[in-house]
Amino acid sequence: xxxxxxxxxxxxxxxxxxxLNWSDIRNQSNEQNKTTVETNxxxxxxxxxxxxxxxxxxxxxxxxxxxxxxxxxxxNDEWFDQxxxxxxxxxxxxxxxxxxxxxxxxxxxxxxxxxxxxSFWRFQDQSPTPAQQEILNQMQSHCDSLVQQYSILDxxxxxxxxxxxxxxxxxxxxxxxxxxxxxxxxxQPEDMAQFGRNLIAFGIKEDNAQMLKMSTWITGMSHNSEPxxxxxxxxxxxxxxxxxxxxxxxxxxxxEYQNGLTCAPTSSFMQTKCFxxxxxxxxxxxxxYELAVTPGIAADVQLLKQYFQSxxxx
Amino acid sequence: xxxGFVFLLxxxxxxxxxxxxxxxxEAQKKQSTSPNVVSFVAAESQTTKSEIRKKPTQPKQxxxxxxxxxxxxxxxKTITDSELSYLDVYRMTRQFESCQNxxxxxxxxxxxxxxxxxxxxxxxxxxxxPDFPTPTQISAVTQHANQCEQLLNTVQSLDLxxxxxxxxxxxxxxxxxxxxLKKYLLSLQPKSPKERAIAEVLNLIVNWxxxxxxxxxxxxxxxxxxxxxxxxxxxxLSLLRNEQLEFSQQHHDxxxxxxxxxxxxxxxxxxxxxxxxxxxxxxxPEAREQxxxxxxxxxxxxxxxxxxxxxxxxxxxxKTLELNTRNYRDFGYFPYKDHGGKKLKVPFVEYVSPxxxxxxxxxxxxxxxxxxxxNYATQLYHCELGADCGPEGNWTPFYCHLGYDxxxxxxxxxxLPTFYRxxxxxQNQWQDVQMVLDIIRGLYAN
Numbered sequence: 001x002x003x004x005x006x007x008x009x010x011x012x013x014x015x016x017x018x019x020l021n022w023s024d025i026r027n028q029s030n031e032q033n034k035t036t037v038e039t040n041x042x043x044x045x046x047x048x049x050x051x052x053x054x055x056x057x058x059x060x061x062x063x064x065x066x067x068x069x070x071x072x073x074x075x076n077d078e079w080f081d082q083x084x085x086x087x088x089x090x091x092x093x094x095x096x097x098x099x100x101x102x103x104x105x106x107x108x109x110x111x112x113x114x115x116x117x118x119s120f121w122r123f124q125d126q127s128p129t130p131a132q133q134e135i136l137n138q139m140q141s142h143c144d145s146l147v148q149q150y151s152i153l154d155x156x157x158x159x160x161x162x163x164x165x166x167x168x169x170x171x172x173x174x175x176x177x178x179x180x181x182x183x184x185x186x187x188q189p190e191d192m193a194q195f196g197r198n199l200i201a202f203g204i205k206e207d208n209a210q211m212l213k214m215s216t217w218i219t220g221m222s223h224n225s226e227p228x229x230x231x232x233x234x235x236x237x238x239x240x241x242x243x244x245x246x247x248x249x250x251x252x253x254x255x256e257y258q259n260g261l262t263c264a265p266t267s268s269f270m271q272t273k274c275f276x277x278x279x280x281x282x283x284x285x286x287x288x289y290e291l292a293v294t295p296g297i298a299a300d301v302q303l304l305k306q307y308f309q310s311x312x313x314x
Numbered sequence: 315x316x317x318g319f320v321f322l323l324x325x326x327x328x329x330x331x332x333x334x335x336x337x338x339x340e341a342q343k344k345q346s347t348s349p350n351v352v353s354f355v356a357a358e359s360q361t362t363k364s365e366i367r368k369k370p371t372q373p374k375q376x377x378x379x380x381x382x383x384x385x386x387x388x389x390x391k392t393i394t395d396s397e398l399s400y401l402d403v404y405r406m407t408r409q410f411e412s413c414q415n416x417x418x419x420x421x422x423x424x425x426x427x428x429x430x431x432x433x434x435x436x437x438x439x440x441x442x443x444p445d446f447p448t449p450t451q452i453s454a455v456t457q458h459a460n461q462c463e464q465l466l467n468t469v470q471s472l473d474l475x476x477x478x479x480x481x482x483x484x485x486x487x488x489x490x491x492x493x494x495l496k497k498y499l500l501s502l503q504p505k506s507p508k509e510r511a512i513a514e515v516l517n518l519i520v521n522w523x524x525x526x527x528x529x530x531x532x533x534x535x536x537x538x539x540x541x542x543x544x545x546x547x548x549x550x551l552s553l554l555r556n557e558q559l560e561f562s563q564q565h566h567d568x569x570x571x572x573x574x575x576x577x578x579x580x581x582x583x584x585x586x587x588x589x590x591x592x593x594x595x596x597x598x599p600e601a602r603e604q605x606x607x608x609x610x611x612x613x614x615x616x617x618x619x620x621x622x623x624x625x626x627x628x629x630x631x632x633k634t635l636e637l638n639t640r641n642y643r644d645f646g647y648f649p650y651k652d653h654g655g656k657k658l659k660v661p662f663v664e665y666v667s668p669x670x671x672x673x674x675x676x677x678x679x680x681x682x683x684x685x686x687x688x689n690y691a692t693q694l695y696h697c698e699l700g701a702d703c704g705p706e707g708n709w710t711p712f713y714c715h716l717g718y719d720x721x722x723x724x725x726x727x728x729x730l731p732t733f734y735r736x737x738x739x740x741q742n743q744w745q746d747v748q749m750v751l752d753i754i755r756g757l758y759a760n
Binding site for chain 2: 236273279288296
């Protein structure tokens with residue numbers, strides 16, 4: 001059971017960026033990206049012994065892919081340098097490990113959107129309205145630009161080397177070290193609720209909207225010891241309600257970071273709202289919140305935000 | 315392989331998260347204190363109206379039916395058809411709703427053990443909470459199963475009418491029995507005022523459903539005008555669907571050998587062809603307008619039934635108008651109504667349900683937020699009308715043992731208002747529910 005949950009978390013982290021491994025996008029974006037990548041390693045602060053180790057990892061994987069060793073060495077040096085260059089944009093963190101995890105999480109809205117509108121259950125039996133189609137188009141556009149920006153994460157090699165690469169990287173930040181020890185030990189956190197709270201605390205402390213978003217996924221997992229929100233904070237036993245207001249509170253906090261990326265009209269939260277009711281299409285989280293929340297929910301969201309902001313780092 | 319892996323991964327993640335989410339719902343039960351817990355005794359199951367009505371903090375504004383409907387459980391005495399009243403049979407139809415899972419198992423399995431079945435269904439909760447299920451919950455499961463078995467025996471002993479099978483449809487024995495019982499009820503003569511009120515709303519519902527369906531049929535669009543083109547497109551669709559099926563089968567057998575990009579192409583092509591078929595269908599706007607007008611007349615009558623002081627009349631009208639035939643717990647508002655979607659050339663978006671009206675008055679647009687208050691408020695209003703809201707009544711068994719998650723022992727021990735107010739809802743949610751309850755009272759009780 002515990003192992004299963006660890007695997008789920010690891011897969012979540014890895015799986016979301018594997019979600020962009022779609023050949024049509026890859027081919028298109030690789031072509032475009034070749035002309036845009038510039039060499040700039042100056043702001044990388046990574047332990048180079050570990051980089052070499054990571055390179056060896058990717059080399060051995062390339063060798064398994066029936067590439068010659070010499071070709072693999074050359075191509076993997078370039079491949080790894082390119083990866084580091086793209087991560088050096090540091091949109092989330094100066095730590096390449098955290099940056100890679102965060103960018104991977106950003107692809108969460110893209111992974112399953114490659115079969116047309118039928119990949120969304122809401123559109124299995126009905127067509128999107130023009131307003132919903134506009135959001136679908138914007139999502140597609142956002143995903144395309146992500147693939148262009150991070151073409152190396154779309155490389156086929158990442159599919160087989162991704163998890164090992166993360167394991168062998170040496171994070172430089174406290175958040176990176178915290179996540180790294182979970183991945184490298186292949187163990188579920190002792191206390192899932194605490195893990196969720198730690199992600200929230202790190203997200204707030206390190207201005208990382210993706211860590212906050214990941215904590216919403218764990219909201220419903222904290223059953224081994226205690227719920228992610230201790231019972232005395234909200235009281236009541238209505239778990240769907242508690243989960244809903246928890247998600248709203250965390251999403252609201254995440255709006256502060258990365259220019260509100262996880263609150264934008266194309267964010268996974270607002271997509272759901274738009275596909276449920278086209279009235280919400282084009283709104284961001286705060287606009288939706290003004291229209292959608294009852295006084296009691298608003299009071300509980302406020303209570304939770306205060307609680308989350310008071311959380312201490314591990 | 316790669317795409318297959320990603321899809322598989324996403325599906326696994328979604329399923330795992332859902333499973334974990336379901337599993338976690340019981341966690342808070344262990345941590346809460348249990349103030350004012352009254353030990354469950356059989357006598358409590360017959361909670362009286364006055365006991366229930368004193369629970370909510372808000373003063374009542376509605377006066378319930380003079381005929382109290384304290385229980386939906388059918389008696390265990392042996393009854394012949396001639397001794398059964400209309401109300402007796404109606405009670406059976408209501409009890410059948412909550413018993414249908416047990417009845418299905420009783421009919422399909424040689425040796426159905428309700429407790430073993432319950433434990434198997436809630437394994438995820440037992441794995442997490444050593445105290446689950448409690449003796450109180452086991453007792454409730456056993457009692458419920460006994461009542462359902464009694465109901466089954468009674469219903470089977472009745473001289474029920476046969477179903478019309480000319481449409482070629484076949485149903486599992488449980489569904490046949492359910493439909494035959496309903497048909498039997500509609501054939502009976504109501505005598506008391508309450509029986510006549512129930513019969514009136516049930517007959518109105520039959521009429522409402524007929525007119526609603528008629529609007530959908532006309533809104534679907536006719537294919538006759540562009541028959542040739544549509545048939546050609548349908549032929550192409552059929553071939554593509556067969557190819558999709560083959561791919562799915564191959565993927566099921568061996569995911570490595572399947573190029574999922576082809577499935578993506580097929581789905582996009584299907585979507586394109588379906589859209590072309592859709593465009594070629596034609597709807598007669600005048601005929602549709604007439605159908606809607608005819609529907610609105612009946613719809614208005616059924617909406618009026620929401621003002622009834624009889625909890626059974628209110629229940630039947632509300633459930634029908636909300637188009638919620640699947641989820642018993644979602645009594646109040648069902649946000650995912652099927653007004654035709656892609657099946658209809660012109661979806662029946664003009665339809666406004668009771669929940670839509672309340673949502674509009676409340677002024678909060680979001681279905682999820684609204685869903686966090688409306689159903690509790692509607693159920694509490696139902697209780698105020700005098701419905702059976704005791705521990706074995708209309709709703710609490712779903713929180714005690716009938717549901718899949720969030721199963722709480724306190725639900726087996728208290729009436730619904732007490733359970734909601736003192737255990738299940740927190741203070742802010744309770745205040746929201748009271749706000750919506752006031753709106754409902756204003757709409758229906760004045």
